[in-house]
Structure formats: structure tokens, C-alpha cells
Amino acid sequence: MTKALQPALDRAYIMRILEALLATPSPSGFCMEVMKLVRAETEKLGFALEMTPKGNAVITLPGADDEAGGTLALTAHVDTLGAMVRSIKPNGMLRFTPVGGYAMQTVEGEYCLVHTRDGRTYEGTVLSTQPSVHVYADVRDQKREEANMEIRLDELVRTKEETERLGIAPGDYVSWDPRTRILPNGWIKSRHLDDKASVAALFGVMEWLKREGVRPAGTVKIILSTYEEVGHGSSYVPPDITELIAVDMGAIGDDLSTTERDVSICAKDSSGPYDYGMTSRLIGLARREGLPHAVDIYPYYGSDASAALRGGGNIRAALIGPGVHASHGMERTHADAVMNTAALLIAYMMDKGEDD
Structure with a gap:
């Protein structure tokens, strides 16, 4: 050696x-x-x-x-890790399916991008279907699983048809905001x-x-x-x-x-x-x-x-x-x-x- x-x-x-x-x-x-x-x-x-x-x-x-x-x-x-649009809900929200293995609670509240197949991107946020303690009595107990999670788009959409007009469709990819911080003391935190x-x-x-x-x-x-x-x-x-x-x-x-x-x-x-x-x-x-x-x-x-x-x-x-x-x-x-x-x-x- x-x-x-x-x-x-x-x-x-x-x-x-x-x-x-x-x-x-x-x-x-x-x-x-x-x-x-x-x-x-x-x-x-x-x-x-x-x-x-x-x-x-x-x-x-x-x-x-x-x-x-x-x-x-x-x-x-x-x-x-990421996600894919599974379906567009009647209220214009997106149901998503995971890409890769992660626990749903690790992406709750995360900002994301939806990538359409014609090259457009839209911002959104991952939320549970009962996201507010001021509205839902069992918000803390709701199970964080695919059926109970959705993406709220930062667009003026309230119906499935309005979301579809953005060009968003099932099969579109979703990426998470990495929130990268590289600190002077050497610590690196990021998705x-x-x-x-x-x-x-x-x-x-x-x-x-x-x-x-x-x-x-x-x-x-x-x-x-x-x-x-x-x-x-x-x-x-x-x-x-x-x-x-x-x-x-x-x-x-x-x-x-x-x-x-x-x-x-x-x-x-x-x-x-x-x-x-x-x-x-x-x-x-x-x-x-x-x-x-x-x-x-x-x-x-x-x-x-x-x-x-x-x-x-x-x-x-x-x-x-x-x-x-x-x-x-x-x-x-x-x-x-x-x-x-x-x-x-x-x-x-x-x-x-x-x-x-």
C-alpha cells in the first residue's frame, strides 16, 4: 500500500x-x-x-x-423523490401519486412545481384535505396518506375545467422545492x-x-x-x-x-x-x-x-x-x-x- x-x-x-x-x-x-x-x-x-x-x-x-x-x-x-399528477379534483386541486418512497408527512406544507408536458411550470403547495385547525375538528388526527393529500395551485382555479385549461393533466411531474442552505460553517441542509x-x-x-x-x-x-x-x-x-x-x-x-x-x-x-x-x-x-x-x-x-x-x-x-x-x-x-x-x-x- x-x-x-x-x-x-x-x-x-x-x-x-x-x-x-x-x-x-x-x-x-x-x-x-x-x-x-x-x-x-x-x-x-x-x-x-x-x-x-x-x-x-x-x-x-x-x-x-x-x-x-x-x-x-x-x-x-x-x-x-417527487410526485406525479394522479387526477384533477372537481375543485381544481390536484391529487398526486408519489415517485419514490417517502412518508407523506415529510412533504406536507412543501412548495412544489408542476411540470406540464408542453413545458409550462406552475407553483403549488402540498396540503392535507383538512389543512386548517380553524375549520376541521380532526385535522390533527387525519391520516397522512395519498387519498388525504392534495396540491393547491397558485393560480385562479376553482374547478377541474379551469385547471385543465392551464395545460395540467394526469401524468405531469411534480418536483419539491429543495430549500437549499449551504452555511459558512459547512452544514448543508436541503432536500x-x-x-x-x-x-x-x-x-x-x-x-x-x-x-x-x-x-x-x-x-x-x-x-x-x-x-x-x-x-x-x-x-x-x-x-x-x-x-x-x-x-x-x-x-x-x-x-x-x-x-x-x-x-x-x-x-x-x-x-x-x-x-x-x-x-x-x-x-x-x-x-x-x-x-x-x-x-x-x-x-x-x-x-x-x-x-x-x-x-x-x-x-x-x-x-x-x-x-x-x-x-x-x-x-x-x-x-x-x-x-x-x-x-x-x-x-x-x-x-x-x-x-x-
Whole structure:
């Protein structure tokens, strides 16, 4: 094993990319605009990008020794939680259906955008069907479930027909206001840190490779997926890949030890254990580099690595990512966790294939 790398990652660059990603709506399957951002930034860095038929991006980072063996893939997802218009109610309100798995109470009171298929957007607010304590006696006890939730549009509409005249229809996407705050002390609070914090970390890795003029030990492919939140983001991976690291948020809470400043290393989630050798190597590299980290088990979690394995990928797989509190709600992490994640990925890429 070589000595610690201590890469000089550009924190300001990573935070700028993160802020731009968070500001771009991208619920699962509605990632066209965020992929334009991804393509433009990748081209600035001088790396090749290809799009798969279902909309994933594959970015190739040439290795110093392209004959060294199989290809390493790093995958993160640009898609987020969101919703879709299910129907227009007689009073002009919208009933919606979730895109991704979240508890309804986490979006109650949230501002949102409705995206019509002809390119228009309308603002709205998610409310329960009994939103006022001054009007409804059982407002506090009403169950927060799909049938009891609706979107109030910020338009002069009181009937289904008036809403339809706006061009809104069932099947239109709904995105949540991320409410992003990147604070001077390093705290980052926003929706969709799952998984845009990891995507920003990957761009930090690419920017470091470009600026330093170095190559990873072997070829690396970065896969940015667009359907992870609904379970099949990286279900297909290119056939030359032998190792895959899913870069996704680290869960926090209960008996888990990850914090919002750590890079989290997941040994097992709901899909089963991750590759023993890769996970052990990641733990060893985190120790060698002096990176704050934790190893945890996620009982209610699946990743793009899970999807790749279930999709038939003949690969070894591991999972790491920045610790994120209150996942699928109002999430929070720290810039240190994003930086630590990027640093661990660089350590793995640069030392790939060496003996521990």
C-alpha cells in the first residue's frame, strides 16, 4: 500500500456543483435538465460522456494502465423523490401519486412545481384535505396518506375545467422545492442530498484528476443514474465492469454510528451483504488516509449496486457515501462528509490492484 494521498480537493468547486444540482428539478424519470448540466460540466473537464437508452450517463476516466484488468465503476444517482399528477379534483386541486418512497408527512406544507408536458411550470403547495385547525375538528388526527393529500395551485382555479385549461393533466411531474442552505460553517441542509451530495463528490474527483493531470490506476467509469429512487437505476452496467462502488447517502439514526461528517461504509443493506474484500479495502483505506468514517448496516435501504446485482451483473460491489440525517425528509449533511467521500474514492481509484 502506498502512503496517504491527501488529495487537494476543491471544496468551493464541489459546493458550487452541489448547489447547481440541487436547484435543478429531477424526480425519477424526469432528469433531462439535470443531465444537460451533467453533460456541460463533464465536457468542461474534458471527459467522454455517453448516454444509455434509458437516460443514464456513463463517463469514462482513462486509467494509467488500461491493461490492468477489469473496469471499476462508481455510480451515483441524479434522480430524486417527487410526485406525479394522479387526477384533477372537481375543485381544481390536484391529487398526486408519489415517485419514490417517502412518508407523506415529510412533504406536507412543501412548495412544489408542476411540470406540464408542453413545458409550462406552475407553483403549488402540498396540503392535507383538512389543512386548517380553524375549520376541521380532526385535522390533527387525519391520516397522512395519498387519498388525504392534495396540491393547491397558485393560480385562479376553482374547478377541474379551469385547471385543465392551464395545460395540467394526469401524468405531469411534480418536483419539491429543495430549500437549499449551504452555511459558512459547512452544514448543508436541503432536500435531495440523497443523492446529489454524492454526485457532487464524484465531480470533485473528476476535477481533481483534471487539475492534477493524473489518471486512476485502471479505467474507471462513472455511472449517473436516473431511476434509482424507483429501484432500477443501474440495473444494467457495461459488461467490462468487474467492480462497482455505489456512492449514495449514509443513513443516520437508531443504532447506526455514521455522523453527518463521516464517509459511511455500508457492510450490508436490505439486499444483503456487500463484497467482503472491497468493503475491507475501503475500511483500510479510510484508516490509512485518516478519514472520519463509520461502518454500518442499513436494514431498510437498497442502492444502485443492489440494482446492478439483481439485474444480473457479474460484479463485486460495495457502498459508501456521505452521512445524511433525516433521509427522504428535510435532509442535512456537512461539507466534510462530501469531501471525505471524494477522498476515499480517490484513494481506492489510485491504489486499485495493489496489495494491502
